[in-house]
Structure formats: structure tokens, C-alpha cells
Amino acid sequence: MIVDELEIGALPSEEHAGELVEHVCPKTVAQIVGDVLFRGTLIGAGMAAAGVRRHLIGGALCGSLVVEAFVLSWVAAERARG
Secondary structure (H helix, E strand, O other): OOHHHOOOOOOOOHHHHHHHHHOOOHHHHHHHHHHHHHHHHHHHHHHHHOOOOOOHHHHHHHHHHHHHHHHHHHHHHHHHHO
């Protein structure tokens, strides 16, 4: 199964999330913000292509933040597991 073969780096922005879990520095925070904005742009483009016009920017940013929260949680759990 593909899920069983996930390795470090398989999730989007996992490298930056790992750096943030290890230690917080302004460069890492800026990279996370960049990841969120880039992903939000992609999500927003998909929403616009699907015909969503209402709350487009908010929906795209919320979706991107949810993905980033998942990635940060995943990385923190993986690091804690060893």
C-alpha cells in the first residue's frame, strides 16, 4: 500500500514543518507563511475554477491553514514517536 511507504518529505512543506517543530526562528516562520500563501493560491485557483465566488479568499486561506495544521501535527507526532 502507498500509505505504508510514506517517508520523510512525502507531505507538502514537511521539511519546513520539521524545522518549526525542532526550533522556532523567523526564517522558518516566514517559510511556513510562504507555504500557506502558496497553497492558498492553489486552493483558491481550484475553487475559482469550480465556480466558487463567495468567500473565495477566506475559504482558500482556511483550507491552506487546515492542511498546514495537519502537516505540523503529523511531523510532531512522527518526531515524538521516534
